[in-house]
Amino acid sequence: MSDLRTDQPEETGRWQPSGDRDHHRRAGELTAWELLRWTWRQLTSMRTALILLLLLALGAIPGSVIPQSGVDALKTQNWQAAHPHLTPIYERLSLFSVYHSPWFAAIYLLLMVSLVGCIVPRLFVYWRGYRKQPPVAPRNLTRLPDHASYTTTDQPAVVLQRAAHHLSRRNRVATSSSDDGWGSPEEGGWVSAERGQLREAGNLLFHLSVLVVLVGFGIGSLFGYKGGVILVVGNGFSNTLTQYDDFDPGSLFDADKMEPFCFTVHDFKVQWIDSGPRQGLARGFQAPLTYRRSCQGDPSSWSAEQSYDLRVNHPLSIGGTQIFLIGHGYAPVITVRDGQGHKLYDGPTVFLPESSDFESFGVVKAAGLKAGQDIGLEGLFYPTFALVHGQPINVMGDDKNPTLSMLAYVGDLGLNTGVPQSVYAMDKANMRELKRPDGKMFRVDLQPHETVQLPDGAGSVTFHGVKHWTRLQISRTPDVWITLLGVVLALVGLLASLFIRPRRVWVRARRRDGSTLVEVAALDRSGGGDLAPVLSSVVDSLQGEEGTRA
């Protein structure tokens, strides 16, 4: 690289093949332009494309082995905690977000450049070739690997006319004219037929469609968004940023373009499997909801209410936004009062399931009327509680015997510090666990409609009953039709490029010793075809017509 002669702009401007002017250069030395040209040639060569494809496959492997933070953040954190030495190295290599890493992007960008550099010149070549006539028949057809010949009494012109007629049905055909050195048609001539040019067209279409898919994919992820929300049955949602529990926008996402719909989940139905190998598991989830396409302005201008049964695999589309049912769980309705009987907390509390039987973990944070008198509850919810040998267990996910079992704390929850807190975790730094007067462990063990008094006169907790919650995913992928169109075109192009067989057939007829020698040859340009049947069909048709006419 240091020998690069960039100090001579007149040489970098245009490429000199290897003329005398370059005698002062050392052997193997390239100008910048030559180097660029060479690099471009290398990059757009099939071999490089092949290697980049393999690199892409290789580069995608770590992402299927190492947990990805974009796919499963929790699992990634656990993995990182378990491998403290590897984590910094992996982080430097972006192995926790392989598909957004610079090196992965480098591979596919190079591949795309290579693709464009390969396809564009081929487009021009194809365009020129498409308008050209099929090539002149080779002089010596018997030198081709697939050929046949026979003699007949027909005149060459008759044979050639027949051949042209037969071949022109499914081919583009060119015939000899007298000015190409063949003398008069009585002496002989040729027919050249070509078909299957669409193979290359399909090939080009496929590669261009790959670009269309990527553009569509890019638009979707730049302008789209994905968000999640947990809604307790009976609650409503309107599509604004603040209503989401988690929100993952594309880099060019515009919050003003969010569709102004709103909806209310009225119920959640689930069928529990009571027997069989999947006993205890659930199926047939349904979340009936009502929605309005527009909830902007005052309620009188809202659009009409519509209803929909939201189910797995059956998302609700409102405009370009889709709402998916992706999870469910229990929200016990709990009331917390302080020692004076003031209601500190009241309502359904979302508990997060910890296993497939819906044993769930949750936290209640009740702000006290005075500082230091906050009440916190933390513990488990059992949908179907049972005691087996003194051990509390949960039998199944259905709420046949709902039971709460929590520990109680008093103190300062830190709710007023301004630091955002997760609703699913309690900061116990300034909290004191409540114990029985005799110092033994105290638990809030409740079944529906029961109330328990907290020790030390701290207050009471009431468990009214259970509601369902649903976890909804709301996402918008704008212009997804571009991607879909690209994918379909790619498939069409792929089919054409794999199954159309480009083929050339030539027929030569010449007068010799009072009879006509007919030679037929075929060439499969895809290199995968069996030409024997093609040849015999051409010969048969030429002779067959002869037979019928005779």
Add this chain to the structure above:
Amino acid sequence: MSTDLGIGTGTWEHLSNQAIAAAGVVYFLALVAHLVEWSALRTVPIRTTARAAVPAPATAGAPPAGGVAHGAPAGPDESTRFRIEMFANLALMLTIIAAAAHLVALVSRAEAAQRVPWGNMYEFTISGSFVVVAGYLVLRKRFGLAWMGPIVTGLVLVLVMVAVLWLYAPVEPLTEALRSPWLVIHVMSAMIATGAFTLGGITSALYLIRARAEKRGRVAERGYVARLPALSTLDRVSYRIHAFAFPVWTFAVLITGPIWAHQAWSSYWNWDPKEVCAFITWVVYAAYLHARATAGWRGRNAAILALVGVATLWFNFIGINYFSTTSQHSYANGAPASSLVAR
């Protein structure tokens, strides 16, 4: 089996289990018949059986120039020839019978479950192996695949045994996310592609074996390798099978997959381990198709790529389900956790 699914269900499931067992036994017998056929063929030099028990394409079985010198070869005696032909026909008949039993197993499984018979690993394996054997039987004449007989029967026997012994799961209702018309389209196309890729992989493996033997000048007058079709034929057959499977795989992985993923999981492409692996498989086979058009990569290297493709394909099917816990496709371990969609 639970009774709430009705009496017929249990009967169908029972029939399915018996049919698959019968298919396994008959595949074994077919394999034995093939082995007898090929062991009998070993005693016969190639030239004398140019058109005997193993119908191969015209270009096939050409002994390499300068092969082992031999005197005027004595033609196989009548009993040997009879034995070869009889066992070749017997093996084919047995394979067809086994495939029929295999099909009965699938149909009755579908009746038992009241859905397509590919809802879990067991069902996918027996369906996929059926595609392999059906593809072999359909293409046998057209591509002259008789030489593939022992390998296909052996492979399908192994797959069926693995399915019955390790993967078996009684008929059960589908996980919620699987209850979709896309189960038919997406999984069926994936299965057809898997079966075809497997056949293509067998052809490519034999290409490599034969290429190696030819390079070392060890293609003898007799033996299995000597009776394989010529390298160019193997390459062409392999290409044509892959050329069929690749668009089907594209359809399964890059079209129906994202559409269904969007419906069930709310995202077209999640970089889920199974998706990644399917994508890798797709890229490897794309590389195979490119390699066949690239100087210096034709033939041997292309065949190696085809084998890498089969390896990623089967790792994706079996490996990901067992080794990856983050995969949303891990239906092998039952419906996971709180989420409706196996997240």
